[in-house]
Amino acid sequence: MAQAACLWQGSKRELGFSGAVAVSVFSEVSSNDLVTQIARQITEAIVAGRLKPGERLTELQLSREFGTSRAPVREAARLLESQGLVTFSPRRGFFVRTLEASDLRDIYELRIGLELHAASLAVERATDKDIELLERQMRRLYDMADADSIEAQIFEDFAFHRMLCMASGNARLIRVYDEIAMEMRAGITLIGKLYDDPHRMAETHEPIMSALRDRDGERLREALRYHIAVARDAVVALFEETGGVI
Amino acid sequence: MAQAACLWQGSKRELGFSGAVAVSVFSEVSSNDLVTQIARQITEAIVAGRLKPGERLTELQLSREFGTSRAPVREAARLLESQGLVTFSPRRGFFVRTLEASDLRDIYELRIGLELHAASLAVERATDKDIELLERQMRRLYDMADADSIEAQIFEDFAFHRMLCMASGNARLIRVYDEIAMEMRAGITLIGKLYDDPHRMAETHEPIMSALRDRDGERLREALRYHIAVARDAVVALFEETGGVI
DNA sequence: ATAATGTCGATTGTCGACAATTGACACTTG
């Protein structure tokens, strides 16, 4: 339904590439892998809200839109299923995942556990460069507030928290964090409405940075817990208020 | 290579089923889904050590052994990749994941964060039934110790910790825990050697149960942290000692 | 002898086709 043709832009031949000159000069020559590209496009369509929760994903239709056969689409869809973005019902197909309020609560609760654990580790292991990167990310949050671009600010907000996790130095933790971050982003357009003033959204990160700078683990955890709990309560409330998605 | 024919037993027609009489009397009629079955079998082969880390998984060979075409095998392999059990190299194929000592450290470190968070929640939310189930699981640990079955005891140990996570009441947390548990199990045959006396292995769970019974969050977290950290250090040490896998 | 180059088999990436199953609609029957 709808004008599906413009759901995704760009074809599978998006990076024209002529030839290699030396080794490891070019970054990721092989961004091929149709499956990955398809998965990325569907993911983007979901988190951007172009695909509505509960909507059925028909293999044939998707394959037609991507100009491929069904095989890569199936594999991409299964990938997304393992990430929790879509559900899969045998013999019925794939559907964009619908989130209940309880799901949101679970996700944010899990995020608190993960991120506080990451923070505890980061306090001990964060390098000066890690902190410098986070400081820069803070400035970017303010820049996006100035630019009044809600979407961009949300993106940078995610980047900030991801950097914090990276400072933990635990690769597995980041992998898991990325997974639930993907789930959070599915209902993320909500968050844009949480902060009337974009600057306030940026400012709420200050206590976190402050505690990290001082390497004060207890304060950092408490600041983070408060920061995330506020977001959680607001998201859940707004979610229940609007009676579901979008 | 090797006698691959007996890596997996059972065919895709393992559950002969005649007809339905009423509704929701039979559990999971559709355990079909070749992909799931294949994924499960490969998983089992990996955690059981029949497939060695680093070993290449050839689609054609796997499909021949399962008696299917390559398509379901590919999808199953991608599923396992998203779970971290196998790695995928474009144009090269799938390989059983190799674990470094640092990976094990990361996994156990993450497990500490997850399980302690689960414990914090469980202290407040665990029902009497949850605790009863855990008590029963404790007895099972001792039973397996009596039976002197290391493998079975490891299995029950996992079940115990999983139950603890379930008592948290957070579905997402369990999903994530299952993922990293899968990764832990990949190098799990190690753990069998950690405890000379199987009874001691069972006993190390007592402080955890005790703290949970008393709903003492701080004591529970501390008992768990110690319990897991001991396992982590022992596993890593044994891992580095044997210079790798198996 | 060593390094670069060319060739070839093996394996993956993708495709189109066919059988099996589902859900919906129309139809029959009490």
Place this chain on the structure above:
DNA sequence: CAAGTGTCAATTGTCGACAATCGACATTAT
């Protein structure tokens, strides 16, 4: 009129085939 039944289009599950690509081996030049 309601409940059950039969039929059918749409969609998934699986397959075999072909082209593209990679790694290994043989070959050649320096």
